[in-house]
Amino acid sequence: MRGRACAVLAxxxxxxxxxxxxxxxxTKKKSTSSGNSGSTCSTTGGPAAAEPKPLSxxxxxxxxxxxxxxxxxxxxTLVVGSDASYAPNEFKPVGKETIVGMDVDLATAIGQxxxxxxxxxxxxxxxxxxxxxxxxxDLGISSFTDNKEREKAVDFVTYFKAGVSIMAPxxxxxxxxxxxxxxxxxxxxxxGTVELDTLNKADDGSGTPTLKARCTTAGKKAPxxxxxxxxxxxxxxxxxxxxxxxxxxTPVVDYQVKATGxxxxxxxxxxxxxxxxxxxxxxxxxLKDAVLAGLKSLISSGDYTKVLxxxxxxxxxxxxxxxxxxxx
Amino acid sequence: xxxxxxxxxxAAPERITAVPVRHPGRWVSVAVLALLAAMLVHTLFxxxxxxxxxxxxxxxxxxxxxxxxxxxxxxALAMVIGVVxxxxxxxxxxxxxxxxxxxxxxxxxxxxxxxxxxxxxxxxFIAALYxxxxxxxxxxxEFVIFDSNKLIPLFVGVVLGLGLNEAAYxxxxxRAGILSVEHGQTEAASALGMRRLDIMRRIILPQAMRVVxxxxxxxxxxxxxxxxxxxxxxFVELYKATSDISSSIFRPIPLLMVASxxxxxxxxxxxxxQYYIERHYARGSSRELPPTPMQKxxxxxxxxxxxxxx
Numbered sequence: 001m002r003g004r005a006c007a008v009l010a011x012x013x014x015x016x017x018x019x020x021x022x023x024x025x026x027t028k029k030k031s032t033s034s035g036n037s038g039s040t041c042s043t044t045g046g047p048a049a050a051e052p053k054p055l056s057x058x059x060x061x062x063x064x065x066x067x068x069x070x071x072x073x074x075x076x077t078l079v080v081g082s083d084a085s086y087a088p089n090e091f092k093p094v095g096k097e098t099i100v101g102m103d104v105d106l107a108t109a110i111g112q113x114x115x116x117x118x119x120x121x122x123x124x125x126x127x128x129x130x131x132x133x134x135x136x137x138d139l140g141i142s143s144f145t146d147n148k149e150r151e152k153a154v155d156f157v158t159y160f161k162a163g164v165s166i167m168a169p170x171x172x173x174x175x176x177x178x179x180x181x182x183x184x185x186x187x188x189x190x191x192g193t194v195e196l197d198t199l200n201k202a203d204d205g206s207g208t209p210t211l212k213a214r215c216t217t218a219g220k221k222a223p224x225x226x227x228x229x230x231x232x233x234x235x236x237x238x239x240x241x242x243x244x245x246x247x248x249x250t251p252v253v254d255y256q257v258k259a260t261g262x263x264x265x266x267x268x269x270x271x272x273x274x275x276x277x278x279x280x281x282x283x284x285x286x287l288k289d290a291v292l293a294g295l296k297s298l299i300s301s302g303d304y305t306k307v308l309x310x311x312x313x314x315x316x317x318x319x320x321x322x323x324x325x326x327x328x
Numbered sequence: 329x330x331x332x333x334x335x336x337x338x339a340a341p342e343r344i345t346a347v348p349v350r351h352p353g354r355w356v357s358v359a360v361l362a363l364l365a366a367m368l369v370h371t372l373f374x375x376x377x378x379x380x381x382x383x384x385x386x387x388x389x390x391x392x393x394x395x396x397x398x399x400x401x402x403x404a405l406a407m408v409i410g411v412v413x414x415x416x417x418x419x420x421x422x423x424x425x426x427x428x429x430x431x432x433x434x435x436x437x438x439x440x441x442x443x444x445x446x447x448x449x450x451x452x453f454i455a456a457l458y459x460x461x462x463x464x465x466x467x468x469x470e471f472v473i474f475d476s477n478k479l480i481p482l483f484v485g486v487v488l489g490l491g492l493n494e495a496a497y498x499x500x501x502x503r504a505g506i507l508s509v510e511h512g513q514t515e516a517a518s519a520l521g522m523r524r525l526d527i528m529r530r531i532i533l534p535q536a537m538r539v540v541x542x543x544x545x546x547x548x549x550x551x552x553x554x555x556x557x558x559x560x561x562x563f564v565e566l567y568k569a570t571s572d573i574s575s576s577i578f579r580p581i582p583l584l585m586v587a588s589x590x591x592x593x594x595x596x597x598x599x600x601x602q603y604y605i606e607r608h609y610a611r612g613s614s615r616e617l618p619p620t621p622m623q624k625x626x627x628x629x630x631x632x633x634x635x636x637x638x
Contacts, residue, residue: 126575133578153578188562192575200572226482226562227572237562240456241477 049258051093054100055310057108057303061115065297068290069114073138077117080107081137083125085190085230086248088255088311089143090120102251102311103141106159106295107278109303113294124229126192129153132281139291140279143249145194147274148326149205155284156277157292158325160308160316163270164195165253168245169238170265176245177268179211183220188234188246191227194272195247199225206328208272238264251313275318275325288323295321382582386573387589395569396590402487402555402565407548409491414498419528421503432499439496445557448489452561454480486558494551501543505536538609545602549595556587566590 066074082090082099090101099120111118118139123131128140132154146156168176174185182199189195197204198211199222212222226243228234235256237243245267248256253266278295280288298304299319308314372378386392420432439447455476464470480488509532517527559568567587574583607617619627 126571127580129578130574130580149576150578191572197576201576227568228562229560233560233562236453236456240453241459241475242452242455242482242562 048261055105059112062113065113065293066115068286070285078138080120080139080141081128081131082120082142084122085232105307107141110294114290145274146277146326154279155288158275158277158321160276162249162316163273165250166268167253168267182223183215185244187223188226188243190231196227199223379582383585391569395566399555399566403552405487406490410494410498413495415502417499418502436496444493451485451489486563505540508539509535
């Protein structure tokens with residue numbers, strides 16, 4: 001009896017020590033075989049860049065534009081569905097609950113030309129278009145890529161253009177140079193985005209092959225797609241090493257590199273440059289024409305460029321907005 | 329008995345026409361409920377927005393099937409962790425050793441006191457806290473070092489999140505079961521010279537099962553649905569598989585129906601299993617086992633036959 005009890009105690013002590021030791025390691029660096037040692041790359045990020053402040057433009061209503069606003073929306077507050085996890089286009093500054101960003105400033109300015117107010121409502125990206133169909137929102141402005149698939153569900157007024165970029169941890173341990181290097185890797189993207197479609201689907205209905213299809217053609221394994229509810233979750237997953245890289249719109253990747261003080265690195269080329277569109281329900285009458293006219297007046301007045309420059313995204317500016325300008 | 333003959337001679341009293349008590353309220357309530365049911369069935373089939381065609385189309389799609397399997401795996405593993413660890417915790421909690429019972433109390437306090445959603449996200453992002461885990465001497469040499477993300481892949485992270493949380497609840501359920509067994513049982517077993525752990529394993533726990541089973545079934549059914557929280561960590565289970573489809577075809581309702589129907593099918597199956605397990609453990613306490621639905625049905629038919637032959 002006595003011996004047995006001692007044995008049990010000894011095993012318990014060993015187990016406890018193993019567990020304790022497991023909690024002991026905190027700071028050891030990932031020792032991957034990528035051969036970083038000797039390079040000048042340091043994995044600690046620098047100081048984070050300061051956040052830009054929202055612009056407050058005051059633009060007076062233009063009567064020709066106001067007349068295009070449908071009667072039921074005149075003088076009202078338009079409710080805009082937006083996923084506030086996509087800095088610098090739409091996000092909540094730390095400690096604040098109001099949404100700011102390039103999309104918000106632009107929508108506010110367009111609203112001013114139309115004589116209406118706009119109110120941004122935070123919602124997961126993949127529920128904005130369905131929310132529009134259910135008339136929860138009057139507009140959807142959330143860095144939407146205007147593509148043919150989405151044009152079946154809503155109308156778009158194009159207002160910006162952006163491509164897709166790859167984000168990797170600093171020092172790029174997997175040596176990713178092109179999208180094809182993502183084949184077989186764990187790659188994150190936000191739910192409902194074109195980025196997740198290209199990782200997930202063999203055919204996204206655009207006519208151009210998706211990354212998944214290109215990997216298969218190249219005889220490689222398809223990327224393992226990880227879809228998260230918000231872009232902020234995707235960032236966390238990369239920081240925790242749950243994914244090897246992620247795909248997001250170029251302005252967002254650029255901004256995140258700065259905001260994290262270089263903890264992440266933008267790698268490889270920018271691909272799939274496509275227009276952004278303001279989503280308008282198909283049954284909203286002349287609302288889309290009013291939005292288009294408002295945007296055109298901002299472009300000619302120069303206010304459009306001011307907004308873009310404020311958020312550091314002037315390279316995505318366009319000069320000729322159109323209705324439903326999907327290229328793929 | 330003169331009076332008796334007199335009564336017999338007089339006119340016999342009329343036969344009482346017994347009228348059953350009327351229950352107009354019952355008929356009204358049946359009518360109202362039947363009307364509501366008819367309205368429900370009608371709207372299910374007349375409102376095209378339900379899009380039953382899409383429900384049918386995606387009901388057995390490959391990704392939905394994979395999600396379903398993942399949901400069942402998560403439920404099973406999380407419940408196994410929950411029941412085993414929960415039982416250990418309950419026994420620890422009742423230990424006379426204050427350090428042991430205090431530890432069990434702290435575990436339950438922490439894991440029951442934080443949301444399961446937070447725990448799932450925590451375990452899936454564990455590498456942000458500990459990039460590596462190792463085996464070795466405490467505060468000393470480390471023999472083996474593991475990459476946390478390899479040691480705890482996403483699936484394991486989610487299972488841990490769900491299972492460790494469940495263990496806290498199961499610990500309380502098992503503890504209630506243990507306390508429901510009369511103290512005399514323990515005393516009798518001690519009198520026979522049994523050791524504490526043996527008494528627990530051979531005398532107390534089997535009798536506690538009767539009390540433990542119904543809430544455990546409840547927890548299992550609840551777990552089947554709680555697994556949908558794993559979607560926030562990008563783990564593809566039934567709910568995420570369906571919402572991935574709906575976010576690319578912009579039709580949320582039919583896909584929610586697909587998920588709901590599958591959840592209903594499996595919660596129904598689980599309820600049936602729970603019924604039979606409960607019946608099994610009722611052997612010790614009731615003289616006659618409650619009838620199974622099949623036995624009830626058979627009894628009804630036998631009764632009818634007896635009535636008609638009489």
